[in-house]
């Protein structure tokens with residue numbers, strides 16, 4: 348049976364790619380964020396996952412406003428990155444795991460989640476930068492991947508409660524997979540930030556820290572908020588924390604925090620990173 352070795356959750360702003368391209372990881376501005384990955388690199392060397400199930404939100408690269416699925420699962424043999432207009436290098440293609448993708452899709456449809464299934468899928472910064480943060484020095488990606496998208500771009504968005512339950516279904520699917528895969532779950536987005544409108548620049552450290560603590564202390568805490576309430580707390584793009592909740596849902600009722608980091612700001616965003624094990 349497949350095992351979920353743990354979950355990593357992290358923010359994903361495009362300027363991380365710029366910092367990597369300019370070798371600024373050790374600069375005063377970036378060091379507090381990049382240093383948050385040292386413990387995760389050490390843990391990955393021991394945990395040795397061979398598949399990453401990456402829960403993220405596409406920002407207009409693969410899906411645009413004309414066709415916006417609430418949930419989508421990649422089922423391709425390979426996922427390519429493409430220029431999103433940020434001027435950062437495009438990362439090499441990521442190998443897929445179509446058999447595991449279809450197994451997850453079958454479970455999700457049986458559990459009435461009905462995702463869009465994508466046999467071709469471009470992956471944007473929300474997928475590629477977290478992978479580069481996890482594996483900064485590799486020549487070839489050491490994991491196959493299954494990209495899972497949750498819409499946080501065009502309303503209506505799925506509720507926090509539904510995203511948590513989606514994560515539970517993904518976790519059940521992985522644990523029922525007959526292969527002996529060692530699966531890492533990744534959830535990318537957030538934490539608090541707002542890029543547009545009157546509250547552009549909004550950050551809510553108190554809520555972010557409470558949310559991070561809730562993932563181990565009371566994982567259903569955030570599911571009691573409506574999306575309007577969450578957006579009021581963490582900003583229009585801070586709602587990307589739904590990815591963290593879905594990733595947490597894969598781990599089952601109890602999870603241990605092995606590591607966390609929180610730093611304001613990275614770009615316009617409160618940068619958070621957590622490593623959780625079931």
Ligand code: DHB
Nearest residue numbers: 359360361613614615616
């Ligand atoms: C920023 C944050 C995001 O989550 C994103 O997708 C794009 C930009 C930012 O802080 O600049």
Ligand code: FE
Nearest residue numbers: 359473536587
């Ligand atoms: Fe984003």
